[in-house]
Amino acid sequence: MKRLSSSEWIAAFLALEPPRHKSLVMTLCGDAMAPHGGGFWLGSMIELLAPLGVNDRLVRTSVFRLVQEGWLVASREGRRSRYTLEPRALPRFERANRRIYAPPGLDWNGRWTLVLAPNGSIDAELRGLLRKELQWEGYAMLAPGMMAHPAPDRDSLREILQRCEARDKVFVCEADELPGVGSRPLPQLVGDGWDLSGVVADYRHFIEGFAPLAALLEHKGELTPQDAFAIRSLLIHAYRRVQLHDPMLPVALLPQPWPGSEAYALAKTIYLQTWALAEEHVLAMLRREDEATPDADAAFYERFGGLRR
Structure with missing residues (x-):
C-alpha cells in the first residue's frame, strides 16, 4: 500500500473531519499565539489558517465572535486589525493548557x-x-x-x-468515608456521577485517527514547516475536543485500561515530532506582520514533559 505523504494526510483528515472554524481559531490562540505574547495581526491568522481550508471571511467572522464572547480584545492601526488575549480570559487558557499538555493519572488521597x-x-x-x-x-x-x-x-x-x-x-x-458504618465505598460515586462511555469512545476515535500519522512521521524527511504546523494544530484541536469532555478523574477511579493514557502518549509523540518545524512556520507568519514578535516563552518548552530546544 502506498504510504501517504504528510500533505496527503492533512487533506484526507480535513475532508473527513473538517474542524469548526471558531473552535480552530481558539486552538491556535492557545497553542500558537499564547506562547508568543498572546497577540496577533488578523493577516497573520488568515495566513496561518489558509492551508487548513479556512478562508479570510471565516477567519474574520470567527475572530469577531471571540471578541464578542470576551476571549479576545481588538485594536486597530490604520487599516490593520490586531488582537490580543483578553486578560480576564487568561486563567481559562491556562486551565486548558494544564489539561492538554500535562499527563493524566492524578494521585488520589481518597477524599x-x-x-x-x-x-x-x-x-x-x-x-x-x-x-x-x-x-x-x-x-x-x-x-x-x-x-x-x-x-x-x-x-x-x-x-x-x-x-x-x-x-x-x-x-x-x-x-471521605466514615469507617465502620457500612456505607457504599466512595469510589462508587464515579459510576453514579459520571457517564464515561462517551469519553472512552472519543479517546478511541482519536487514537484510531492519529496512530497512523505517528507511523508516517517516523519517515518525515519531506515534512515542511507549513505541514508540521498544520499537523500540530489539527492534533491539538482534536485532542482538546476530547479533553473538554474528560472529567480528569484520578486514575485509581477509572476503568482500566484507560484510553486517555494511550491518547496522551500518542499526542505527545506527534507533538514532539512536529513542534520545532511548526514553530518555524508560526514565527515566520507572525513576524511577517510584526518583526518584534517574541520567541516562545519558557512555559511552552514545558509542554508534554519538556520540549528539547
Missing part, C-alpha cells in the same frame, strides 16, 4: 471536594453559571445544589468562584 449551594442561597442565574463552569472543570452534580470532584485543581476552583462572584455564597468542603 472528595464538595461545592454546596443550598436552596435559596444563590439565585438561578448564578446557580446555572456555576454548574456550567464546574461541569467544564469535571465536577458532577450528585444532587441539587451539590457538585463534587475527587481530585480537583484548587487554583481552578478558586478562580471559577472568584470570576463568578460566588466565593462568599457557596460552601466548599472535603469529605
Whole structure:
C-alpha cells in the first residue's frame, strides 16, 4: 500500500473531519499565539489558517465572535486589525493548557471536594453559571445544589468562584468515608456521577485517527514547516475536543485500561515530532506582520514533559 505523504494526510483528515472554524481559531490562540505574547495581526491568522481550508471571511467572522464572547480584545492601526488575549480570559487558557499538555493519572488521597449551594442561597442565574463552569472543570452534580470532584485543581476552583462572584455564597468542603458504618465505598460515586462511555469512545476515535500519522512521521524527511504546523494544530484541536469532555478523574477511579493514557502518549509523540518545524512556520507568519514578535516563552518548552530546544 502506498504510504501517504504528510500533505496527503492533512487533506484526507480535513475532508473527513473538517474542524469548526471558531473552535480552530481558539486552538491556535492557545497553542500558537499564547506562547508568543498572546497577540496577533488578523493577516497573520488568515495566513496561518489558509492551508487548513479556512478562508479570510471565516477567519474574520470567527475572530469577531471571540471578541464578542470576551476571549479576545481588538485594536486597530490604520487599516490593520490586531488582537490580543483578553486578560480576564487568561486563567481559562491556562486551565486548558494544564489539561492538554500535562499527563493524566492524578494521585488520589481518597477524599472528595464538595461545592454546596443550598436552596435559596444563590439565585438561578448564578446557580446555572456555576454548574456550567464546574461541569467544564469535571465536577458532577450528585444532587441539587451539590457538585463534587475527587481530585480537583484548587487554583481552578478558586478562580471559577472568584470570576463568578460566588466565593462568599457557596460552601466548599472535603469529605471521605466514615469507617465502620457500612456505607457504599466512595469510589462508587464515579459510576453514579459520571457517564464515561462517551469519553472512552472519543479517546478511541482519536487514537484510531492519529496512530497512523505517528507511523508516517517516523519517515518525515519531506515534512515542511507549513505541514508540521498544520499537523500540530489539527492534533491539538482534536485532542482538546476530547479533553473538554474528560472529567480528569484520578486514575485509581477509572476503568482500566484507560484510553486517555494511550491518547496522551500518542499526542505527545506527534507533538514532539512536529513542534520545532511548526514553530518555524508560526514565527515566520507572525513576524511577517510584526518583526518584534517574541520567541516562545519558557512555559511552552514545558509542554508534554519538556520540549528539547
